[in-house]
Amino acid sequence: MYNIHLIKTSNYKIKLINPEDTHQVRHPVLRSGMPMESCIFDGDNFKTTIHLGLFDQVKLVGICSFFKNNRIDISETPQYQLRGMAILKEYQGKGIGNLILSHGETLLKTKNIQIVWCNAREVAVNFYKKSEYKIIGKPFDIKNIGLHYAMYKKL
Numbered sequence: 367m368y369n370i371h372l373i374k375t376s377n378y379k380i381k382l383i384n385p386e387d388t389h390q391v392r393h394p395v396l397r398s399g400m401p402m403e404s405c406i407f408d409g410d411n412f413k414t415t416i417h418l419g420l421f422d423q424v425k426l427v428g429i430c431s432f433f434k435n436n437r438i439d440i441s442e443t444p445q446y447q448l449r450g451m452a453i454l455k456e457y458q459g460k461g462i463g464n465l466i467l468s469h470g471e472t473l474l475k476t477k478n479i480q481i482v483w484c485n486a487r488e489v490a491v492n493f494y495k496k497s498e499y500k501i502i503g504k505p506f507d508i509k510n511i512g513l514h515y516a517m518y519k520k521l
């Protein structure tokens with residue numbers, strides 16, 4: 367286990383969590399009004415998948431997950447795909463998204479991962495741009511969720 371799997375700032379703590387734990391945040395933030403099963407992602411249980419949770423005391427308020435998955439249009443490998451990036455509504459805009467994402471990137475770097483990429487919802491594109499993610503390819507639609515942009519960052 368890596369030393370940085372747990373960080374603690376004055377208010378928040380980031381740790382590795384189980385795939386099922388992510389549902390508490392995935393459901394209200396990313397799959398609102400959809401069945402609970404829609405919170406299960408392919409590969410959630412793979413040994414290579416990393417789920418991070420950010421806690422305010424004991425309350426899980428933010429999540430993101432990283433899946434080992436290469437895009438053929440990016441030459442550097444190995445790559446990880448960021449999925450399920452979500453912060454509870456009342457905690458958004460406080461820098462928490464940034465905190466958990468950069469923690470995840472640091473963790474990936476320790477595993478010699480070169481590239482992290484994601485399919486960003488249109489509303490989140492600027493959030494990723496602020497963290498130096500770049501758009502690759504053309505926007506595309508994901509059924510029931512909306513327009514997405516593939517974005518990547520060289521770590």
Ligand SMILES: CC(C)(COP(=O)(O)OP(=O)(O)OC[C@H]1O[C@@H](n2cnc3c(N)ncnc32)[C@H](O)[C@@H]1OP(=O)(O)O)[C@@H](O)C(=O)NCCC(=O)NCCS
Pocket residue numbers: 395396451452453454457458459460461462463464465485486487489490491492493494496
């Ligand atoms: C997108 C999300 C993860 C960002 O987390 P957050 O905690 O709200 O973001 P932060 O407060 O850490 O913001 C970091 C920076 O990105 C900017 N930012 C955050 N959300 C943004 C948005 N939707 N549009 C534009 N800029 C945004 C902030 O202004 C901030 O910039 P600054 O450092 O110059 O002040 C969060 O708002 C969320 O869960 N949204 C709903 C679900 C979602 O869209 N997830 C992404 C799926 S791809």
